[in-house]
Each structure stands twice: as C-alpha cells, then as structure tokens.
Amino acid sequence: MSVEARTGPVVPGRRARASAVVGRELRRRERRFRHRDKWWGYALIAPAGLGLAVFYLWPVVQTVYYSLTRWGAFGGTTWIGLSNYRTLVADPEFWQSLANTGIYTGLVLLGIPLSMVLAVLLNLKGLRGTGVYRTLYFLPVVTMPAAVAVVWRWLYNGDVGILNQALSALGIDGTYWVSDPDTIRFAVAVVGVWMTVGHHMILLLAGLQSIPADYYEAASLDGAGRIRQFFSVTLPLLSPTLFFTTVLSVIQSLQVFDLVYLIIGANTQNSLQNPAFGEGQTVVMLFFQKAFFDNQRGYGAAIVCVLFVLIMALTAVQFRLQKRWVHYA
Amino acid sequence: MRRTAAREGRIRPAHVLLALGAVITVFPLVWEVLTSFKSFGESVRMPPTILPAHWDRSNYAKVFEAVPFGRQFVNTVVMALLRTAAQLLLCAMAAYAFARIRFPGRGALFLGFLAVLMVPGQLFLLPQYQIMQSLGWLDSMQALVVPGMFSAFGTFLLRQFFMGLPEELEEAARLDGANPFTVFWRIALPLARPGLLALGILTFLWSWNDLMWPLIVNTDPAKMPLSAGLASLQGAHLTEYPVLMAGSLLATLPVIVVFVAMQRQFIQGIAFSGMKG
Numbered sequence: 001m002s003v004e005a006r007t008g009p010v011v012p013g014r015r016a017r018a019s020a021v022v023g024r025e026l027r028r029r030e031r032r033f034r035h036r037d038k039w040w041g042y043a044l045i046a047p048a049g050l051g052l053a054v055f056y057l058w059p060v061v062q063t064v065y066y067s068l069t070r071w072g073a074f075g076g077t078t079w080i081g082l083s084n085y086r087t088l089v090a091d092p093e094f095w096q097s098l099a100n101t102g103i104y105t106g107l108v109l110l111g112i113p114l115s116m117v118l119a120v121l122l123n124l125k126g127l128r129g130t131g132v133y134r135t136l137y138f139l140p141v142v143t144m145p146a147a148v149a150v151v152w153r154w155l156y157n158g159d160v161g162i163l164n165q166a167l168s169a170l171g172i173d174g175t176y177w178v179s180d181p182d183t184i185r186f187a188v189a190v191v192g193v194w195m196t197v198g199h200h201m202i203l204l205l206a207g208l209q210s211i212p213a214d215y216y217e218a219a220s221l222d223g224a225g226r227i228r229q230f231f232s233v234t235l236p237l238l239s240p241t242l243f244f245t246t247v248l249s250v251i252q253s254l255q256v257f258d259l260v261y262l263i264i265g266a267n268t269q270n271s272l273q274n275p276a277f278g279e280g281q282t283v284v285m286l287f288f289q290k291a292f293f294d295n296q297r298g299y300g301a302a303i304v305c306v307l308f309v310l311i312m313a314l315t316a317v318q319f320r321l322q323k324r325w326v327h328y329a
Numbered sequence: 330m331r332r333t334a335a336r337e338g339r340i341r342p343a344h345v346l347l348a349l350g351a352v353i354t355v356f357p358l359v360w361e362v363l364t365s366f367k368s369f370g371e372s373v374r375m376p377p378t379i380l381p382a383h384w385d386r387s388n389y390a391k392v393f394e395a396v397p398f399g400r401q402f403v404n405t406v407v408m409a410l411l412r413t414a415a416q417l418l419l420c421a422m423a424a425y426a427f428a429r430i431r432f433p434g435r436g437a438l439f440l441g442f443l444a445v446l447m448v449p450g451q452l453f454l455l456p457q458y459q460i461m462q463s464l465g466w467l468d469s470m471q472a473l474v475v476p477g478m479f480s481a482f483g484t485f486l487l488r489q490f491f492m493g494l495p496e497e498l499e500e501a502a503r504l505d506g507a508n509p510f511t512v513f514w515r516i517a518l519p520l521a522r523p524g525l526l527a528l529g530i531l532t533f534l535w536s537w538n539d540l541m542w543p544l545i546v547n548t549d550p551a552k553m554p555l556s557a558g559l560a561s562l563q564g565a566h567l568t569e570y571p572v573l574m575a576g577s578l579l580a581t582l583p584v585i586v587v588f589v590a591m592q593r594q595f596i597q598g599i600a601f602s603g604m605k606g
Contacts, residue, residue, distance in 0.1 A: 037430045037432065038430075038431075040508065040509035041430035041431070041435065042426075042432065043510075044425060044426035044430070044510070044513070045426045045427070045438060047419045047422065047423075048419040048420060048422065048423035048484055049438060049441075049442075051479030052442065052445055052479045052481055053441075054460070055453065055457055055475075055479055056445045056453050056481065057441060057444065057445055059454075059455070059457055060444075060445075060448050060452050060453065062455070062456040063452045063453070063455055063456060117346075118347065121346060121347050124340060124343050126340055127343060127344070131592075134592075134596065135589065135592050137351065138588075138592070138595070138596060139354065139585065139588075140354060140358075141599065142534060142585065142588045142595065142599075143358070143584075143585065144555070144556055144577075144580055145538060146556045146559045146577075147559060147577035147578075148357075150559060150573050150576070150577040151358070151361045151574065151577055152357060154361075154364065154570045154574065155357055155360065159373070160372070160373045160375060160377070162360060162377060165375065165376060165377050194354065194357070197354070198354070199599060202596055202599070203600055206600055254449075255449050255451065258538075258540040258541070261540070261560075262540075262559075262560060262563060265563075265567075287451055288541065288544075288545075291454070291455055292458070292545055297455055300455065301455055304451040304452050304454075307449060307451065308448060308449055311449055
C-alpha cells in the first residue's frame, strides 16, 4: 500500500520485481538470523543439557550396567551377566516387596472413584464455598510425606491411638495397625489415598469443567435424568481425564517410598524391627536397603531396572486398554 | 422456581457429604496440632482429651534439643530456593531454545530430554551418589542442591508454555536487531510468568518434601534438611508422640502457610504436575 502511494500507479511487472526484492532481502536476513541463531540455540540448551546428561542420562546407562555387575567390598565392579536378575527371581524378599507395592498401587487406585464423587459434588451449580473445600482437600497433597507418616503412625498407635480409642467407643477391638502383618498394607494404603484424593480431585474437576454445558442441555431435552446424564455424558467425556489420572497414580504408587519407610520404621533386622516389616516393605525400600546399606549395589541396580521395566509395561498396557473405555471427543 | 428448588435440594446433601469428607481429611492434621501441645502423660491418657488440659510448649523445645532443627530449617530453605532458582533459569533457557530457535539436532536433543522424563527417579540415585562421593560432596549443601538444579520435566513444561505464546512481539524485536538471548530475557520470559510460577511452586514443594536423596547423601544431622531430620527425630523419640507431632508440624508448617497464601497458584501448578513420572 505505502509503496503504491509513494510511486503512483504501479505497473504490474514493476510491482512484482519490487516484492521479489523485498522477499529476497527478508529471506537473506532470515538466513543470517538462523545461521547465528543456531549457536544461540546450542548455548541456551547447554547448561541444562550438560547437567541432565551428567546427572540423569548417563546415570541410567550406568545403573543398567551396574545391574550386570557385582560390587567389590572396596569398590570396583565385576561383570557377572544376568546373575543379579537370577538372584532376584529367586529372592522371596523381592517378590514380597513387589506384591506389597502392587497391593498398595491397587488400593490407592480405589481412591479415584472417591475423588470423582468429590469433584462431581464440587462442580454442582450454585454450590458455595468450593474454594474452602478445595483448600482443605488439598492440604494433604502439600504436606511433607515424612510428616504425614509420623502423624498417621500416631493415629494408628495400637495402645492409645485415636483410631482404636474411637473404635473401642463403638465396641470394636482395634489392632496394632502398623505392626500387624494382616493390616499393615491397608493401613498404608489408606494414608496413600488420603494423600492423593485432593490431587486427583483437582485433575478431575478440571476435566468436568471442560465439558460444554450444551451437552447436558441436549441430554435433558432428550429426557435423560441426572443419573442417565452422568453415565452417558459425564463419564465418557471425563474418560480421558480419568485415564490420565489412573496412569499417573499407578506410576507414582509403584515408586512409593517416604510414606511407607517412615510408617513401618527402618530395617533394623533385630528384635526392634517392626514384625510387619516384610508385609510393608516396598520395592523402592528394598532398593534403598540393598544399594545404600547392604553394599549390594549391583543387586540394588537390578531391582530398580526391573521396576523401570514394570512401570513402562504397565503404562503401555494401560495405553493399549484405553481403546476399550476412553472416548476422545 | 421449581428448578431452583430442585437445585437447592441437591446442594444441601452435597454440602453434608463435602463437609464430612473435609472433616476426615483435616482431622489428622488437627490431631497433630493438638497432640503437639499435650504433655506426654496427657497424650496417652484414656479416654483421650480433645483439647490439651494446659497448652504445653515444651515439646517444641525438645525437638530442638533432639535434632539441630534450626540448622535443618535453614538447610531446607536454602536447598529449596537454590534448586528452584537454578531450575527456573536453566529450564527456561533450554525450553525457549527448543520452542523458538531452529538448529540442527534440535529434535534429537529434545528426545534426550524426553527420555530422562520417562525414567523413574530411583535409576539416577546410585550414580549420582557416586558423583557426590568422588567430588567429596557428601554431607554438604552442594550434594543437596546440584543434581536438583536440572530438570527435564521443567524444560518440557516451559517449552509447552513458550509454544503457546504469540510470536509477533518476539519477531518485531528480532527485526529491530535484538539477539535471541535478549528476546528471550526481555520479551518471552516476562510473558511466561504463569508457567514459571507453576514450575517454581512445584520445584520448591518437591525439594522441601524430598526424603530419599537427603537420606542418602547427608548423614550428618547438621547438614540434613527437615525431612531427613524428622526421620532421625522419629528414631530418637520413637514413642514420644507429642514431640514427634511438634517436629512434623514445624517441618510442614512453612509450606502449608505458603500454600494457604497462594493456593490458586499452588493448585494450578500441581494440576500441571501430571507429566512428572
């Protein structure tokens, strides 16, 4: 426009030439930018990239390598092939810890329906005080897991804990929840649910709020009641969020450490040890013990490599299964 | 009229359920506070008292006698702040380059970052420990801070954020002759403030609460953060619950106060944390 204004009527050929010149100039500049930008790109990525390479990427390779070696008493490694993995497969302690972790993961998943009920309630139109509820439900999510463990151990105390006092008021005999092999897993999982419900609720609430209101209007015009609407509108449209929440919960639960470590106490291997230690110990706790206390680093490395493969496999299976129940709009 | 009545009819039961759930959720924390002010004798009394008969503050003093809690508090604050500041800067730089600058090998480098994101944290610990050991950094602040300065997750999060920003302003600045770093620093970074806030909150929270890494590298109580200090406090006062409650409350209170003050940002930030695995 401005070119035309300055030079008066423009002959088509001239105009094309002018724009070609401008275009060339722009491309030239862009090339120059890009040429210099290249080095800026590397420079900006270098600090984070080097740090990640040294402290994260290379360590993964090393850990896999260690899992194939035995650690000498004075350092140094001896290649032993798959021997650590063979020991692992034959180690009842490993299977026990895997079962404990699996049960924990499964039980914590049961918290998701609970989170969903809370999210649906919070999403009701005209409900006041949602901010207060959200804050309260979210408190356990930000509380330090180590502190959570210490507090719940007190609630669970077999002699004077408030849980047993409340139960005995109802005429029920409590037990030593965290030192009874029959109850330890449930006791720990309840805490796991308590710590994650608020997080899952927030994720699901965001999912609920993204469902367009027209869908409900259309459904109610078709005569669908509240319950029907929940199952034919809410649930399918929320399924991507539910899927995501489930995947997330499984990945996190399989790596549980802090909470259980402080609830059941350290592995002292003497009379002071919690009698339910075996039923409580998780895979990551076993790794921690082997790698950093028993000086069996190769074996510890094998444990976390197996855990890694398990997490990947379970996640892959969930992605496979999502076709059956997840609806992407 | 009927519709609002129907809505009213749903609201009240909803409040009842939500309030019940909230009471159950908050009760352990309330009980923690109340117990921390009871004498040991009162804490084991049957039937239990709800409110402390007299508010006993000696448990808090005992926490400081058993472990260097003041030192550990400072350690935790310094650790969390340094990790957070470093991550914000380093992740933002890398994220901006991935989002806006074209250069050979970008895709491959980004895949390397994504690979780290997929791996569970325990796989890094043994070699990280050995690095700390060979540098002579065990029982030091560097051990607590340095590996936590880098984050694939943070880079990924901020890259998504930068990609969502409009490019026009940055292009205009480029045409005026600004170099990519100036554009990043002066234009993109200020626009990315919500993303930085989310990452900052997450990093701070995770650093504050982290237990396993400090247990591994810093065994000297004076060098521990609060989480590890709490573990040793439990070891020392296994059954003295009022002292343990005081300790756990002191360890979490700062974060809870910050959370209540900035809850909207906290909740949004943590809702982002989905990608962390």
